[in-house]
Amino acid sequence: MLQIEGLATAYGKIEALKGVDLSVQGGQVTCLLGPNGAGKTTLMMTVAGILKPKAGSIRFEGEELVGKSSADIVARGLALVPENRLVFPALTVRENLQAGAFRRRDRNAIRDDIDRMFVRFPRLKERVDQMAGTLSGGEQQMLAVARALMSRPRLLLMDEPSVGLAPLVVAEIFQIIRQLHSEGVSIFLVEQNAHMALKVAQQFYLMEQGRVTFSGTPGEMSSDDVIQRAYLGQRRAA
């Protein structure tokens, strides 16, 4: 569904991605692990079209995304739930959802989708006319997911959706990920919480210092020292 080849992105002279290759299969939950500073968020931002890569290609359902604007990319069915949620703080919950459907023109269907989000996330319904900036962290994360879903993506990118949230809320987020997966949405997830990720993902990648250094299934992962490296960013001394 998503094929990334030789992707390189830099901030000025600092290379954050040094030739990343990976692919995401349709209908799967794919999880990207890696220590802080490995380039995971940079990868997500590059795929979503917010950052421009220096080299490489990103193909989504066979179509090249490099060179396309983030507006074109979201219109093609790929949405990102960004790190730190980035809800629109001064917009109400409803307006946040409307903004999520910005590239769509089907007014009635958008209204139905908003109602559907309120069924999926009942807490958001209680807060519908509240400014998003006044929501709790967990509620903001729900809103960020709901906002991304409003574009009706076929592939949902999620950048550390569990970070900074209470364990119960984290469990809720993963419940939603499972649910979306069962509804046929493909998911590409960046996650520090490897234990939770092991329960939902079918395919894993590990990134270290701007490169993919491991790929495999959950079974292959536990036989390697991947989880250790995901946290510490280096090989365990023998």
Add this chain to the structure above:
Amino acid sequence: MLEFLQRTLDGWLEGSAYALVGLGLTLTFGTLRRLNLAYGATAMLAAYVGAWLYARQGLPAWGVALVVVGLAALIGLYVERLCFGAIGSGGSTQGHEGRGSATRVGGGFDGTEVVALASSFALWMQLEQLAVNLLPRHLNAFPDLAARTEWGFFGLYLRPDRLAVAALALLITLALTRWLMHTRGGLAWRAAATQRTAAGLVGIRVGQVQATAFLVACALSGVAAFAVLSLEGQITPMLGMWMLTKGLVAAMLGGLGSVRGVLLGGWLLGIVEAHAQAAFGAVGREFATYALLFLVLVASPAGRSGLLGRGGLRHAA
């Protein structure tokens, strides 16, 4: 008592003009988080060209109005490209900044802000000099739409032309607020104003939104300049500085970036100035302006909350 009311009324009318002037500034700040120091100079050059066409070519008042508004937008395009488009925000650095703003949601003072501020100052000087070279005399004629009569009621006097300017300020503010709060385009403006990265992610073309907002703001500066000048029937090189200071103080009183706030801020400034002038003369008036600005800066150092009102594009982060 009657005198007090008359002064308040006069101050309110003058304040409406301040609000009209501040509207564009607050719109620019609301969408770009940048202060456009060339704001007054943009309107001034456009008005000078209008005055030149009026005096030398005999262009009628309505033609001058069109030229001033259109030219202000056009000069605004030049300012935007030079100061705000390429280096300021959006455009080529959008991605890089987007990444930054993920960690800097509060909106600190970064390098590009300084560059935008400094380069807009340079353009302020350039545009003002161009205007003065076009019409070197201190005083120049401008289409005079001032009313020859005054309306009196219950012992109070009111110039209908000034009332028209006040109505114009109110109308534009209401229309703009309505558009911002109730349309898809307005939603895009507010989204891009408060969370640029996320706006890009949901498919809003942030650079386009910001450039459009900037053009609209500059066209509004043209509207304000024409309205204010046609009350006097003359134009001086003080216009640019006057528009920037009065507009900025009005916008800051209402909370820089708030569309409704600038109306209230302008009114407050006008009324306080009118009473200060009556009590302490012209010096007192100037003193009141800057005392108010000082108060706002003490009350909210970032200049974001102001003393009055919320709404529109404001609510920074």
